[in-house]
Amino acid sequence: MEKYLMMNPLDFPILSTIIFLPLAGVALILFIRGERAIKVTALIASVATLVLSVALYAYFDPQTPRFQFGESLSWIPMYNINYTLGVDGITILLIVLTALVTPACVLCSWTSISQRIKEFMICILLMETSMIGVFCSLDFILFYVFWEAMLIPMYLLIAVWGGPRRDYASLKFFIYTLFGSVFLLVAIIALYLVNGTFSIPEAMYKNYPFQFQAWVFLAFAIAFAIKVPMFPFHTWLPAAHTEAPTAGSVLLASILLKMGTYGFLRFCLPITPVASFTFAPYVVALSVIAIIYGGFVCLSQTDMKKLIAYSSVAHMGFVTLGIFTFTKLGFEGAMLQMINHGITTGALFLSVGIIYERTHSREIYDNAGLGKITPVYVGFFGLFAISSFGFPGTNNFVGELYVLVSTFAWSKSAGFLAVVGAVLAAAYMLRLLKLIVWGRQDKRTIRDMNLREVIYLLPLGVFVIWIGLFPRPLVRMMEVTLGHLLRQLQVFSH
Amino acid sequence: MLLLPELTMLLLSVVFLILSLVDRKDSLFLWARALALAGLVVTLASVAGKGELFSGAYRVDLFSQIFKVLTSIGFCYVVFMFGSQDEVESRYLPDYLMFLAFSTLGLMMLASAVELISIVISLEISSFSLYAIVPLRRSQSKLQLEAAVKYLFFGAVSTGIMLFGMGYLYAMAGSTFLADIIRVLQLFISQPVGILALVLTMTGFFFKLSLFPLHFWAPDIYEGASNTTTTFIATVPKIAAVALLIRISMLAPSLSLPLVNILMILAALSMTVGNLIGLIQKDVKRLLAYSGIAHAGYLMLGVISLNSGGGASAIYYIAIYLFMNLACFYVITLMAKSGENIRVDDLAGLSKRSPLLALTLAVSAFSLAGIPPTGGFTGKFFLFVSAFQEGYLAIVIIGAVNTVISIFYYLNLVRMSYSKEPESRPSIPLYFHEKALCYTLIFMVLYMGLVPFGLMDIFQGAF
Numbered sequence A: 001m002e003k004y005l006m007m008n009p010l011d012f013p014i015l016s017t018i019i020f021l022p023l024a025g026v027a028l029i030l031f032i033r034g035e036r037a038i039k040v041t042a043l044i045a046s047v048a049t050l051v052l053s054v055a056l057y058a059y060f061d062p063q064t065p066r067f068q069f070g071e072s073l074s075w076i077p078m079y080n081i082n083y084t085l086g087v088d089g090i091t092i093l094l095i096v097l098t099a100l101v102t103p104a105c106v107l108c109s110w111t112s113i114s115q116r117i118k119e120f121m122i123c124i125l126l127m128e129t130s131m132i133g134v135f136c137s138l139d140f141i142l143f144y145v146f147w148e149a150m151l152i153p154m155y156l157l158i159a160v161w162g163g164p165r166r167d168y169a170s171l172k173f174f175i176y177t178l179f180g181s182v183f184l185l186v187a188i189i190a191l192y193l194v195n196g197t198f199s200i201p202e203a204m205y206k207n208y209p210f211q212f213q214a215w216v217f218l219a220f221a222i223a224f225a226i227k228v229p230m231f232p233f234h235t236w237l238p239a240a241h242t243e244a245p246t247a248g249s250v251l252l253a254s255i256l257l258k259m260g261t262y263g264f265l266r267f268c269l270p271i272t273p274v275a276s277f278t279f280a281p282y283v284v285a286l287s288v289i290a291i292i293y294g295g296f297v298c299l300s301q302t303d304m305k306k307l308i309a310y311s312s313v314a315h316m317g318f319v320t321l322g323i324f325t326f327t328k329l330g331f332e333g334a335m336l337q338m339i340n341h342g343i344t345t346g347a348l349f350l351s352v353g354i355i356y357e358r359t360h361s362r363e364i365y366d367n368a369g370l371g372k373i374t375p376v377y378v379g380f381f382g383l384f385a386i387s388s389f390g391f392p393g394t395n396n397f398v399g400e401l402y403v404l405v406s407t408f409a410w411s412k413s414a415g416f417l418a419v420v421g422a423v424l425a426a427a428y429m430l431r432l433l434k435l436i437v438w439g440r441q442d443k444r445t446i447r448d449m450n451l452r453e454v455i456y457l458l459p460l461g462v463f464v465i466w467i468g469l470f471p472r473p474l475v476r477m478m479e480v481t482l483g484h485l486l487r488q489l490q491v492f493s494h
Numbered sequence B: 001m002l003l004l005p006e007l008t009m010l011l012l013s014v015v016f017l018i019l020s021l022v023d024r025k026d027s028l029f030l031w032a033r034a035l036a037l038a039g040l041v042v043t044l045a046s047v048a049g050k051g052e053l054f055s056g057a058y059r060v061d062l063f064s065q066i067f068k069v070l071t072s073i074g075f076c077y078v079v080f081m082f083g084s085q086d087e088v089e090s091r092y093l094p095d096y097l098m099f100l101a102f103s104t105l106g107l108m109m110l111a112s113a114v115e116l117i118s119i120v121i122s123l124e125i126s127s128f129s130l131y132a133i134v135p136l137r138r139s140q141s142k143l144q145l146e147a148a149v150k151y152l153f154f155g156a157v158s159t160g161i162m163l164f165g166m167g168y169l170y171a172m173a174g175s176t177f178l179a180d181i182i183r184v185l186q187l188f189i190s191q192p193v194g195i196l197a198l199v200l201t202m203t204g205f206f207f208k209l210s211l212f213p214l215h216f217w218a219p220d221i222y223e224g225a226s227n228t229t230t231t232f233i234a235t236v237p238k239i240a241a242v243a244l245l246i247r248i249s250m251l252a253p254s255l256s257l258p259l260v261n262i263l264m265i266l267a268a269l270s271m272t273v274g275n276l277i278g279l280i281q282k283d284v285k286r287l288l289a290y291s292g293i294a295h296a297g298y299l300m301l302g303v304i305s306l307n308s309g310g311g312a313s314a315i316y317y318i319a320i321y322l323f324m325n326l327a328c329f330y331v332i333t334l335m336a337k338s339g340e341n342i343r344v345d346d347l348a349g350l351s352k353r354s355p356l357l358a359l360t361l362a363v364s365a366f367s368l369a370g371i372p373p374t375g376g377f378t379g380k381f382f383l384f385v386s387a388f389q390e391g392y393l394a395i396v397i398i399g400a401v402n403t404v405i406s407i408f409y410y411l412n413l414v415r416m417s418y419s420k421e422p423e424s425r426p427s428i429p430l431y432f433h434e435k436a437l438c439y440t441l442i443f444m445v446l447y448m449g450l451v452p453f454g455l456m457d458i459f460q461g462a463f
Helices: A014-030 A035-059 A089-108 A117-136 A140-149 A151-161 A166-195 A210-227 A236-243 A246-271 A273-299 A304-323 A328-359 A375-388 A395-410 A412-438 A451-469 A472-493 B004-021 B028-048 B062-081 B090-112 B116-133 B143-173 B178-188 B192-209 B217-224 B227-249 B257-278 B284-304 B310-335 B355-369 B375-389 B393-419 B432-450 B453-461
Strands: A005-007 A067-076 A081-087 B051-053 B058-060
Touching: A005 A081, A014 A035, A014 A067, A014 A081, A014 A089, A014 A117, A035 A089, A035 A117, A067 A140, A067 B453, A081 A089, A081 A117, A081 A140, A089 A117, A089 A246, A089 A328, A089 A451, A089 A472, A117 A140, A117 A151, A117 A246, A140 A151, A140 A166, A140 B375, A151 A166, A151 A246, A151 B393, A166 A210, A166 A236, A166 B375, A166 B393, A210 A246, A210 A273, A236 A246, A236 A304, A246 A273, A246 A304, A246 A328, A246 A472, A273 A304, A273 A412, A273 A472, A304 A328, A304 A395, A304 A412, A328 A375, A328 A395, A328 A451, A328 A472, A375 A395, A375 A412, A375 A451, A395 A412, A395 A451, B004 B028, B004 B062, B004 B090, B028 B062, B028 B090, B058 B062, B058 B090, B062 B090, B062 B227, B062 B310, B062 B432, B062 B453, B090 B116, B090 B227, B116 B143, B116 B227, B143 B178, B143 B192, B143 B217, B178 B192, B192 B227, B192 B257, B192 B284, B217 B227, B217 B284, B227 B284, B227 B310, B257 B284, B257 B393, B284 B310, B284 B375, B284 B393, B310 B355, B310 B375, B310 B432, B310 B453, B355 B375, B355 B393, B355 B432, B375 B393, B375 B432
Parallel strands: A005 A067
Antiparallel strands: A067 A081, B051 B058
């Protein structure tokens, strides 16, 4: 086990603490009555998690591809199921991203959620526990429990606090995701019967027969493709994003979508390398379709949230494209895009939520012409919008560039089509931005952003520019892990 | 001493028999609850008993005692549920409780019976008591009478089929003892007569478990019988049915392929039919009936994979099935203060009317659907692993897809109670013991989801 898992060097189980701190917050909130006290408790719990995850980031050793801060306890010995946690270069960034986004979700719901605030905060914190749990789990069953348990609070977030079509959206979200997950479960059991353990690292880098790899890959791919979502499986996403409350949309866009691509990186590539190579052309084709298709659909949207939702389809296309071109640059680009999309799209949803709270409309026309009315808001919105289509100097530019370079090395035509998609992104985002800033002349009174809103958007804005100008620290965290992954892939696929 | 749980149950029924003759009805529930609890304690205490009685026709071992404990828990819950609403006319109350206790007695005996005649007798003791209590419901319609007649007829027919199968077994072995039959059956297991005999014998228990194609009674009886009667019928007899199905399939030395195929097809059809028809149900009890049909299918996964720990998985599943169904039915029973049937639409706004009931319902619905971290997931996971280990991949995939189908109607229960606004209905007041029972059920469902190891070790020790 020491081969791949370094035990926790700290004198307390930091990963378990990060995972279950939000849960402790839930336990506290259950006994609190005042609305304000509930909100403050939720905020404290999520900020404490953020502080701990920053500490995790600081103690993380980027020089090794092994899993760090390992914890392992026996859970269900009969089936060799363990409570094993660990972090490597892929997950460390995703954990910090999750911990960064959750306080923003708590803050953005401060006034916009008026009813059942207690249950709302419980759902948000439960989401945080299960999301971080997914990224830390090194045991298939532990992973699956977190992966599925997440559906319940997310479903409730959409179904209870959602928009007018919340019924339809929440059901569709649940059924779609569950459909993917059950195949994941079957694949997990199949791997267990071969390996005799549910340990994820022990399932990696083994020479399974091709037939077996192909089936396991397909079962994994259905689950992850639905979660990403990749092109033909994306239809749950616009509905869920549009109907969810702001915090729900942010969690969906920033974290939940990443779980699909994380799954590809963590499971498909190392466990089924040969099948991954075999199926890569199809995945690349679907990714390119998603990029182009998402772009065209965005051009015709009049609903801000829907537009951003469809743009997610296109952006996630870049991530899968980067993963399945099998170069170091592609992997790094994909990872960067996962983080960038989490920051930018999360921020865009937060921005829509801010304006929705004032105008009670998500239609572009109703929110048009804000340039002179709410200058601070438009400043932030503009920054996130240009970052969304990869304007040089913003975070998405770096990631997209990495992915495009890698794609051109893999296939000229796929690269060309992806560039077309990137141009489309500029087209729809600039159209949206133009309308929001200058779209109407009439005078209206709309409050500009208040301090609370600036507080949760500002860090995201800083990251947009920081990653755009200086991505090296992030790349340094992941490059050893990704390099190791690539080398192993090349060994096992030949 | 080995018979102590059965004797306690017998004592309970005799007490109520006497109470039904005298005219003292005031402290009835207190008596019932105290005695039921005492019965549970006695059953728990005698879990380690081991021995054979009545010249080997009655075996007390860990296997049978586990089932007796589960039966006793189910009975205890039903007695505690019963009371705050007047579903049964008060003059029939002692008789009702007596029949309930008698039925439980029969089911407990069933778990220990290892001889064909005693199996039949135990089964009939439990069935006849149930036939008697199905029509006991205070209601304007005649639905409960129709249900009673249907239950009686279906029960009689399936018992007949079972006896026919037992006749074959006897003809082959020349003995009614399962231990003798198992020796002879080795010669016949790959021949049509052996398979036919086993399948027909199982039919009586397929009926109790409401497995396809003997599921037709379930929706009508669930709808017609009173809420508490339904709670009992939906949970406790199924426990004993699983015990006997495991016992009978253990007769086959190693399950022969044709037999497995038959059981697998029945399981697949049961899941699919149950879940598909469940999608369109409007009455919560009918919905749960179809859900029960589907779950009978899942349970069969354990029965066909006895060699790879399927038996323990099946016991685990029926245990969690007991708790999640009790939770669902308890919510219905508490909602229907005057004993009426609850429609899915009536659940609207439940989370405002009573947050605890809504939570109980949500937890059990997610558990029935098999979403972690509830026990429904863990149980299903064990079943899938056992079946997969035996190489029955097809049925695992069918089961997995069925989980997705079923989520629609389970989620509907949650959706109704959480996201629909109530049409200004009064809130539902709960007594302390009702709250406590709700919390216990929620705790059990989550406990069995997250901490399965202790129980699973005990269950595996039973084989």
